[in-house]
Amino acid sequence: MASSVAVFRVFVSPGRSLVIAGPGDITRESCDAIVNAANSSLMGGGGVDGAIHRAGGPEILEACKMIVERQGRLRAGQAVATFGGRLPAKHVIHTVGPVWAGGDHNEAETLASCHREAIRVADELQLQSIAFPAISTGIYGYPVEFASHVAVPSAADALAQAVHMREVKFVLFDSDTLRQFRDAAKSFAESKSLRTDSYHAS
Numbered sequence: 001m002a003s004s005v006a007v008f009r010v011f012v013s014p015g016r017s018l019v020i021a022g023p024g025d026i027t028r029e030s031c032d033a034i035v036n037a038a039n040s041s042l043m044g045g046g047g048v049d050g051a052i053h054r055a056g057g058p059e060i061l062e063a064c065k066m067i068v069e070r071q072g073r074l075r076a077g078q079a080v081a082t083f084g085g086r087l088p089a090k091h092v093i094h095t096v097g098p099v100w101a102g103g104d105h106n107e108a109e110t111l112a113s114c115h116r117e118a119i120r121v122a123d124e125l126q127l128q129s130i131a132f133p134a135i136s137t138g139i140y141g142y143p144v145e146f147a148s149h150v151a152v153p154s155a156a157d158a159l160a161q162a163v164h165m166r167e168v169k170f171v172l173f174d175s176d177t178l179r180q181f182r183d184a185a186k187s188f189a190e191s192k193s194l195r196t197d198s199y200h201a202s
């Protein structure tokens with residue numbers, strides 16, 4: 001992993017910012033909650049899901065099993081919270097992204113819902129900071145360019161409407177995904193005349 005992390009910030013409203021950061025590993029984030037790109041069974045899987053369960057330990061999976069026993073499988077676009085186990089983040093918010101099927105199957109609405117719902121659940125827990133991976137852009141095949149233009153505005157809108165939330169961060173694993181999300185955040189900020197800044201963190 002690169003030692004220097006590029007950070008691009010959009011000031012969504014006073015005291016609230018949307019941050020694009022990477023390349024980085026979300027399991028190392030010490031914010032209040034990290035978001036897991038889970039599948040409907042909540043039983044873990046590959047990609048970021050596997051990484052979160054490996055780093056957080058088996059108690060997260062136990063908590064997921066109890067949720068599924070209680071309320072059934074999680075539908076795409078919904079979100080639920082567990083504690084963070086051994087992760088630096090105190091909570092994990094599990095959401096199920098859409099599987100890309102060409103773009104005419106409500107994928108954008110479902111992906112927007114993932115961001116809105118995860119932020120709503122975090123805000124209900126009175127959390128102030130949350131970090132997202134690039135949901136659906138790995139195994140689920142959502143083209144990163146399209147996904148970034150859904151993820152950024154939906155997260156920014158949910159942040160602006162939240163009560164407690166102060167920071168929404170996208171932690172992107174690879175430099176191409178990072179570039180695409182930064183471009184999407186730049187055009188979002190321009191379209192809304194929002195202030196931005198950028199810097200490198202170690």
Ligand code: ADP
Nearest residue numbers: 025026037047048051133136137138139140173
């Ligand atoms: P999905 O099934 O929703 O497509 P994936 O886990 O396959 O989810 O991929 C989603 C994104 O998460 C991809 O951009 C992938 O590179 C990224 N990713 C994988 N591991 C990590 C990690 N440890 N931290 C942040 N992002 C990660």
